[in-house]
Amino acid sequence: MPEPDPYENPKEAVAPTGAGGAMDLAMSEAETLRGSTGKPRSLWSDAWHQLRRNPVFLLSAALIVFLVLIAIWPQILTSADPLRCDLSKSQQGSAPGHPFGYDTQGCDVYTRTVYGARASITVGVCATLGAALLGSLLGGLAGFYGGWWDALLSRIADVFFGIPVVLGGLVFLSVVTSSTVWPVVGFIVLLGWPQLARIARGSVITAKQNDYVQAARALGAGSGRMLLRHVAPNAVAPVIVVATIALGTYIALEATLSFLGVGLRPPTVSWGIDISNAAPQIRNAPHMLLWPAGALSITVLAFIMLGDAVRDALDPKLR
Template sequence: MSSPEVATPTAEAAPMPVTPAVVESAPKKDKPRSLWTDAWYELRRKPLFVISAIMITIFVLMAAFPSLFSSVDPQAADLNRSLTPPDFGSWFQFGKQGQFGFDLQGKDIYARTIYGARASIVVGLSAVLGNMLLGGTFGILSGYLGGWTDTLLARFGDIFLGLPFVLGALVILSTFAPVQDSPSALRITSLVIMTFIALGWPSFARIMRAAVLSTKQLDYVHAAQALGARPGRVIFRHVLPNAIAPMVVVGTITLGGYIGAEATLSFLGVGLREPVVSWGIMIGDGRNYMETAPYIMAFPAAFLAIAVLSFVMLGDAVRDALDPKLR
């Protein structure tokens, strides 16, 4: 997406329901402008989007290249430094340690907080992508085919939807990875992701189904069918591109929710656990030292809160951009 000038966005997006003439007019510019490009213009002008996007970029960088932010090994424990308070003097000095202090085992909290981003982003992103794929596919099938497929998928999804999220996750995780076990990082991470997908897909399927149902009623879908288009073409060219927006929005907001949920489960001891570094685990570690060493919990908790908020804000901004009518 290059950046052609923003001078005249289409009148269509303007909140002017009572004056269709403004919409009627042909635009002056010859730049082809798809609805996605329009959404992008819209987004770039929103402070909410810019701030959350910057925050998220930083978190993603942390997750991908934690060594950019800290040269310290998050697992290196030195009991001599146990429960050392933060050294504010060493802030903004790369290579130093102890900016955020040291935990009980003398591990560097700053380094661990940085490395903790990876678990959150990986779990959140994979769970949401998995949900979109699985829920989206089922949603399209239900919505487009209707009839028995729809009824069966809907009832099947309702079973999962009926389970309260935390309870469901507790049950699944404590069955496959009991609290006393210490599974490998890969195993426990994928288990958590799969739990989220198992419990989350029905909501995604519902959203997709609703969007497909309303999209497939639209005239251009009938027009394609009247031309003799096969179902595959109708779905991928006409239905999906126009029905995917609600799921993208919900996905972004849910991503924030999943990062929080991952921390919750890790805190409870059934989610991620050592050797994975995660904000939830750190918060859990810190809970017994709330009074003597509040910094153990405070820093990861702050990062967690900012990350969740960033994604929720991004979701809001994306929704506004994709659907001006909701404003």
């Protein structure tokens, strides 16, 4: 009886010896890159698929959502006034209704710690958005067009890179009398955009050398269309990663400047201000320092962890 020909019935065909494992691995990898509809997932959908399975991302995102909520509505956690103080309770420890104790002025440390999230997160988010938009715009144009514009931007960025951040803040903010967050935001944007501009420039230079950009240019697409339609969407991922990590750094920078007395100023409630006021009393009343410093550390750590998770999801080489 003749043996059946495997080519007549492909479903019964058997892979050659030694190739089955490689074929199965390739098929499994291809299936992971497809959604429920069977279509290949894009970079962003694939990144979101990876992030949903990353416990670091879920933990940091949940913590950041909680911090943003109490920054917008601190009344969720406390109904007290952070500026209402009682000198008779100066430096007292924990008491019923006041779990974190009192500071030197007799203000409730718990209430001030809750309200301090508003200023710090506002500075971090606004400074990150400003630096990312300005840096992406200037760096993207420099990387796409090159020439004298690229050289000029690189030299300007080198000048800003040479300015020490803390020293620049002492000089720039010492002449500002406003007690709002906007001078601090403006200073951070002024010194923060060169880093993001360099990231955007390098990413655009890499993206514009791809075949699809060259094909669009050969088909007669204009510079603006190529930049907005083909280059920018494929070059923005590194900027998002760096900006997410920088957000936590900017929050720490605001606290540092406020601690030195040139950042936010009273009556603004800030973790940096509270840490500065509590530092001389660290031996007598350590609770005044530990709670705002702990809240600051957790917030910075949450944004750095989020940035690391986003970086791992957007960079296939790290998977």
